[in-house]
Amino acid sequence: xxxRLWRALTAYYSKAPGTLVYLFTLTVTTWTLxxxxxxxxxxxxxxxxTNLHNMTRxxxxxxxxxxxxxxxxxxxxxxxxxxxxxxxxAERWLGTGRWLLAFIAGHVGATLVTxxxxxxxxxxxxxxxxxxxxxxxxxxxxxxxxxxVFTYRFRSRRWRLIWAAGxxxxxxxxxxxxxxxxxxxxxxxxxxxxxxxxxxxxxxxTPEVQSGARPSSETILSS
Numbered sequence: 191x192x193x194r195l196w197r198a199l200t201a202y203y204s205k206a207p208g209t210l211v212y213l214f215t216l217t218v219t220t221w222t223l224x225x226x227x228x229x230x231x232x233x234x235x236x237x238x239x240t241n242l243h244n245m246t247r248x249x250x251x252x253x254x255x256x257x258x259x260x261x262x263x264x265x266x267x268x269x270x271x272x273x274x275x276x277x278x279x280a281e282r283w284l285g286t287g288r289w290l291l292a293f294i295a296g297h298v299g300a301t302l303v304t305x306x307x308x309x310x311x312x313x314x315x316x317x318x319x320x321x322x323x324x325x326x327x328x329x330x331x332x333x334x335x336x337x338x339v340f341t342y343r344f345r346s347r348r349w350r351l352i353w354a355a356g357x358x359x360x361x362x363x364x365x366x367x368x369x370x371x372x373x374x375x376x377x378x379x380x381x382x383x384x385x386x387x388x389x390x391x392x393x394x395x396t397p398e399v400q401s402g403a404r405p406s407s408e409t410i411l412s413s
Contacts, residue, residue: 208281239325257297292389299378308337327365330372339387341354
């Protein structure tokens with residue numbers, strides 16, 4: 191890797207510290223699972239899962255813990271690519287604080303809606319009781335919420351519609367094909383992200399242009 195490329199990558203990702211910290215934590219938990227047997231893996235995943243059983247007993251702990259585990263086999267290369275490309279871009283645009291708020295809103299909001307739906311279905315014997323203790327961990331709820339918020343990154347209404355339609359089409363098709371509670375959680379997270387438009391609005395920090403003065407290029411771009 192050339193020095194110029196390394197400097198460019200360092201400068202780019204220095205403005206996305208939350209993404210890098212998140213991926214580091216995800217790497218640690220992935221290595222932890224890789225060093226244990228299958229039975230221990232399952233116990234760790236179940237203990238961190240936001241299933242109905244855990245959410246009724248220790249909701250805060252599992253809401254936090256579940257976001258830092260991945261239930262895919264092997265190293266989560268796809269998740270890393272998604273974060274390094276989309277999540278880093280979103281964090282650079284929104285700032286770490288608002289990026290984190292969007293992620294948390296999607297993760298927590300979609301989890302609560304999903305768990306409530308499962309509880310309702312179990313009470314009416316529409317789903318097998320084993321779902322109360324199923325494994326439900328991962329980054330996807332937060333990711334799809336941020337992906338939906340990223341719609342507003344595009345200035346052109348046309349590209350906003352293309353991005354939103356592509357995201358919605360993919361998630362709707364996946365939910366129709368697989369019909370799992372996780373897929374419906376993804377749709378919920380997407381709707382939360384679309385509703386998080388206020389997070390994308392910045393306070394005006396540019397002073398008003400005095401009468402007769404020529405506006406700067408920054409003023410023109412931010413208008």
